[in-house]
Amino acid sequence: MNDSTSDDSTPTQPALLAAWLEALPEPHIVFDHDYRIVAANSAYRRQFGHGAQVVGRTCHAVSHHSPVPCDQAGETCPLARARLSGQRERVLHLHHTPAGEEYVQIELVPLRGESGQPMYFMEKMEPLRIAQGRSGAQGMIGRAPAFKALLALIARVGPSQASVLLLGESGTGKELAARAVHQASARAARPLVVVDCASLPETLFESELFGHERGAFTGAHAARAGLVEAAHGGTLFLDEVGDIPLTMQVKLLRLLESGTYRRVGQSELRRADIRLVAATHRDLQAMVREGRFRQDLYYRLSTFPIRLPALRERVQDIALLAESLLARVAPGRQLALAPAALRRLMQHPFAGNVRELRNVLERAALLTDGSTITLQTVEQALAIDAQPDTSVATPAGTPATGRATLRSMEDDILRTALRAPAGTRQEQARALGISPRTLYRKLRQLQEGETRFSQ
Template identity: 80%
Template sequence: MADTQDLSPTPAQVAQTALLASWLEGLPEPHILFDRGYRIVAANGAYRRQFGQGAPVVGRTCHAVSHHSPVPCDQAGETCPLARSLFSGQRERVLHLHHTPAGEEYVQIELVPLRDEAGQPQYFLEKMEPLRIAQGQPGAPGMIGRAPAFQAVLELIARVGPSQASVLLLGESGTGKELAARAVHEASPRAGRPLVVVDCASLPETLFESELFGHERGAFTGAHAARAGLVEAAHGGTLFLDEVGDIPLTMQVKLLRLLESGTYRRVGHTELRRADIRLVAATHRDLRAMVREGRFRQDLYYRLSTFPIQLPALRERPQDIPLLAESLLQRVAGGRGLVLAPAALRRLAQHPFPGNVRELRNVLERAALLTDGAAVTAHTIERALSFDAPAAAPARAAQQPDHATLRDIESEALRAALAGGAASRRELARALGVSTRTLYRKLRLLREQG
């Protein structure tokens, strides 16, 4: 009989694993140590509490514990950090949805390969940090979603958040750019300091400079007292310039000076003040096209777009519509406990939502107001969607009452055709574009209506 290879760990490996396990216990973040077969050989208390849910974890695979999945992540639609590390030979960072006692939560994973004496990866050390800025379940505050396009945005936010880099959020109106800006702020070391929002589209050119930089008493008519600007209010925190594409050209050069030198002057004063801010900007406009057309400064564009993030439209993440709809309904229904019927969810999934998440919220708020029972039906969703439908042409509206149904309109058309005096029912059916049998059925319904 041929000898079988002994795959059990050597005494040296056992001692090494015990030493690593003792070291892991002193770390506050969840950590695990596992082998090339995904088998966990050590886990610290933070990991056991957050993901073990009272069951033993050593000896089980990491994907079985964290994902409740019998197969590795890359076979279940997610990125596997171990597979990526084996390919790159380096440490890897990925974003995952993990099962916890509170439900599924987003987790940042950092994996480091530990090599043997031959230089080959023997074990893998994995650190997990909860990503508090987003959730994969309804009812939670902040950004919500599970779609690949949504997770790609989260990964970028998680990477840029801890830095000081300027971030430019791009996307259609209603895609949640302010939520993304708050997520960047919350993921940064400045999270404990203010996030100051500047709505550039609502500020007239005459007030933009004083609102942003502040003014001294008597600087202009109506300036009865000195006033700090929004830049000063954001000191130590984040300044969010929403709709930055609407900033007038004359003001763009002053904003550029602030970003390049970190200094500014209040209106009516010569003293230079220093600003300690992290800048996040957002726009739904095509800034590159505006630069080509001379409506936006090229140097300011490059200063703002150190790290651009494109937010997906809702139609690019349709699998998130049920999740978003359930969460938004809880927010707009005032604690009524409304639920969406399955047919209502199907109807929402069929709508293109050109207004994105903002339009979805509007539709659900209307539907909640139109609902008397405990469930929002597909008919109610249809009514809520119809609020945005184009108005009927005046001539048609004058001919038909508001309450007319399709059957009423069809009956009127049939009566008009009969009044025309067709020679035979066959000719009448041909004129109406229907079969003779269909015509007789409709005539019988017309007689029953009286």
């Protein structure tokens, strides 16, 4: 191969580079200023070369099937960034593999010659298995720029020990993002323990989190480990952290600052080796100003805040998400959206984000007898949520029209649940076909609505 960047004293440099790369387990390539690959190891050829010759071709032609560099095709080019910074650069890309397009973390390092200037550039590629850019996959799915920016932040913070605060509207996939942070960490083989802060009554919060000793309170017939202990060595995910009672916030702060805690009814300090990820749809900074959330705890939780984009910020992902969600809500049916139906979904604001999209698709699947979901069916599925909400403007259980609506029927069921003992909430949720978290949220919304009506 003609190496225009080498001089007569180093005619075999590409061959030496190839021999050096071959000892590295991760996919590696070395290329010149014109993006032309001069050396590649077998791991790269196997994962991205598709059995074809790669040396002599451009990196963007092999990895992206693109005739132009990444920055001319909608992605960030690590070579362009390295030319500006003069140092190593890390980016996240979608690469073509035998299994389809997959997210890959790229680390580019300039290789300098005797003049001190970059002579070649070396790239190391590591698959990012926490997300996919194609439909049919499990976990996080998307290709939109806002989604890629989210993944890049998760890839950055995942391997660290930093606390992560996931911010975003309900239904944006905060638990999936928390799992992705955990899977990207060195703790991936250890437990990820989810604490649903919204569904835990204040009286049981400390016991659930830290555990208790026998006889610590009425009904504590045996000692019990808490969720912190269950997460030892792994990740503790506090979902809806904005719902943690003020009385518990100081104890949580102590755990995060000292790594120690006490079971209820015990004086002995225990140590917890945990990595914390928290999530909320609330404005914690506003809650701090209002005195409803401790400022010191907020700063301890938000070492690395990540905002999850709403679905309306990644409209181009709706087609991918819809295909995957239909496979889950209607397994074995091979349902597809008509083009007009997909366009209608892409025009909908989706205040409930991916969770609302799933609900609409599940309704549409139930309303479809054939294999194609039509525009009319999607309109019908969307119209169910568009029913007028008269439950606050009229006395309890009596819609203004005198006819039963889905909302009024739901509220009647929730009022019955509200009168039942708190200990039966999980059984009630199972009977209603919803999660305990959803039940608690609906009950809270109902109480707040009736309080406003009574005023």
